[in-house]
Amino acid sequence: MLIFNNKTDLKAQLAKLRETNSGVGFVPTMGALHNGHLSLLKESVKHNSHTVISIFVNPTQFNNPEDLEKYPRTLETDVDKIKTVSEDIIVFAPSVKEMYDDNITSANFSFDGLENQMEGRFRPGHFDGVGTIVKKLFEIVEPDNAYFGEKDFQQLQIVKKMVEKNNMPVNVVGCPILREENGLAMSSRNQRLSEEDKTKAALIYKTLTEARQLFDSHSVEYITEYVNNIFKAHPEFEMEYFEVAEEDTLLPASIKENKKYRAFIAVFLSNIRLIDNISLN
Structure with a gap:
């Protein structure tokens, strides 16, 4: 397995591989890998001649310094997990200096309003940080295909827009x-x-599935109140937001039209922030 910490060496290796006109798949991660990440790798390996995974805890997308400090960093274990998918996957694990030199700041992006909803309201600057690092990584790896999980559905839409x-x-x-x-x-x-x-x-997913069952026969207001009441009855959770939104624009839904909708949720449990979403159509 090839592991690169230096973007110049990685680019040189990928240039060699491209001499055969073979496709490159890419899975950007912040490490602490789980089966969700491995499923993205499997998808990439299935559809591309070569797969690259990045492992980089990106400082510019954390608006809470304590959250950045506590984010798990488990490179050795991550590499072992990657090997269970394929020994041929290329790992890019750069330092902060390698990615940002001495200028650890975000570029400013416009994502046509996608950045102002949900996560954007509660995590100022988060999506500028996401856009900054994903753009840098795409410019280094130059992938044909890049794989993202729908758990971070807003991030997925942001990356597509970028x-x-x-x-x-x-x-x-x-x-x-x-x-x-x-x-x-x-x-x-x-x-x-x-x-x-x-x-x-x-309780999070259980409540989302109940919201999906209610969607056909009840108003958005009813569903929102229903979900809020469930979490009020479980004070160990702190609700940050629950939103029914249209998939393409991420704008909050008030009346249901012939569009695709999702329910999005963010809650704290023992001071750990958890997000989830579910398709309602």
């Missing part, structure tokens, strides 16, 4: 959410949950 607005020749592929047996969406942050909290966190 690619479109910057005319980048990358096909961005959204992949289904992988869940624990109790329905909890797989996330690197789950590593910080106690076993008791993981059991409690099943």
Whole structure:
């Protein structure tokens, strides 16, 4: 398995591989890999001659310094997990200096309003940080296809918009959410949950599935009130937002039209922030 810490060496290796006109798939991650990440790798390996995974905890997308400090960093374990998918996957694990030199700041992006909804309201500057690092990584790896999980559905739409607005020749592929047996969406942050909290966190997906069942026959206002009341009855959770939004624009839905909708949620449990979403159509 090839592991690169230097972008110049990685680019040189990928240039050699491209001499045979073979396709490159790319899975950008912040490490602390779980089966959700591995499912993205499997998808890339299936559809591309070569696959690159980046492991980089990006400082510019954290608006909470404590969250950045506590984010799990498990490179050795991550590499072992990657090998279970394929020994031929290329790992790019740069330092902060390699990616940002001495200028650890975000560029300013416009994502046509996608950045102002949900996560954007509660995490100022987050999507500028996401756009900055994904653009840098795309320029280094130059992938044909890039794979993102739908758990971060807003991020997926943001990346698609960035690619479109910057005319980048990358096909961005959204992949289904992988869940624990109790329905909890797989996330690197789950590593910080106690076993008791993981059991409690099943309420998130359970409530989303109930919202989906209600969607056909009830108003958005009714569903929103229903969800808020469930979490009010479980004070161990702190609700940040629940939103029914249109998939393409991410604008909050008030009346239902002939469009695709999703329910989005963010809650804190034991001071750990958990997000999830579900298609309602």
